[in-house]
Amino acid sequence: MAPKPIRLDMSGLVCPLPLLGAKKMLDDLPDGQSLMLISDCPGTGDDLAAWAGQTGHEVIAVERINGRRAAYTIRRSPSGAQHSGNVVLDLRGASCPGPIVEARRLLRAMEPGEVLVLISNCPGAPADIDAWTADGTVRLLDRFERSPGDFEFYLSASGAPTEPSSENLDAIRG
Numbered sequence: 001m002a003p004k005p006i007r008l009d010m011s012g013l014v015c016p017l018p019l020l021g022a023k024k025m026l027d028d029l030p031d032g033q034s035l036m037l038i039s040d041c042p043g044t045g046d047d048l049a050a051w052a053g054q055t056g057h058e059v060i061a062v063e064r065i066n067g068r069r070a071a072y073t074i075r076r077s078p079s080g081a082q083h084s085g086n087v088v089l090d091l092r093g094a095s096c097p098g099p100i101v102e103a104r105r106l107l108r109a110m111e112p113g114e115v116l117v118l119i120s121n122c123p124g125a126p127a128d129i130d131a132w133t134a135d136g137t138v139r140l141l142d143r144f145e146r147s148p149g150d151f152e153f154y155l156s157a158s159g160a161p162t163e164p165s166s167e168n169l170d171a172i173r174g
Contacts, residue, residue: 005034005073015043019051022074026057031078034060040069048072049146053119057171062147085117085154086110092150096124100132107138107157115141120154129153 008025010018018039025035034133045062052059056077063071089106091099099120107116118129125144133140133155141154 003033004038004061009038011038011040011069013041015041018044020040026074026076028150029076033076034073037072037074038069044072045070052146053152058144059147086114088117090119092119092121094122096122096128099125100128103155107155110157112157116155118155122148123149125151128144133174134153
């Protein structure tokens with residue numbers, strides 16, 4: 001059973017102070033431990049999402065408290081398992097199949113083995129990624145849900161063409 005998250009209330013402090021407080025606390029926690037950051041600064045969620053994407057830590061829950069405040073639960077990543085990518089493609093707000101089309105275009109220009117980080121909040125993105133990577137021409141190295149409905153995919157071209165197979169085109173387009 002995971003230990004109970006450490007609680008850090010930064011209510012009343014403006015950004016970036018809640019993020020800096022969370023960073024300082026997480027730096028001292030063991031791998032896998034969680035921190036619950038409470039903040040009423042409207043920019044805290046965006047700050048945490050960007051920072052977590054760069055550090056490999058994971059925002060695993062967001063809960064509204066009394067209207068303006070929010071509790072963000074952040075899990076410290078294992079020291080050696082922080083995610084990184086050669087290119088980050090943030091397509092939040094783009095509808096499907098837009099994220100796949102743009103990711104395919106970028107992967108064509110990348111060297112085999114380089115990593116593309118695709119960020120999308122399109123509800124169909126997980127299924128589209130599964131269909132696209134099913135034939136092995138593009139490898140899905142990792143994926144996680146940064147916050148509810150906000151996905152991050154780590155993709156790499158395997159050296160073969162990055163076109164989806166004909167069997168998977170319907171799943172990607174539909």
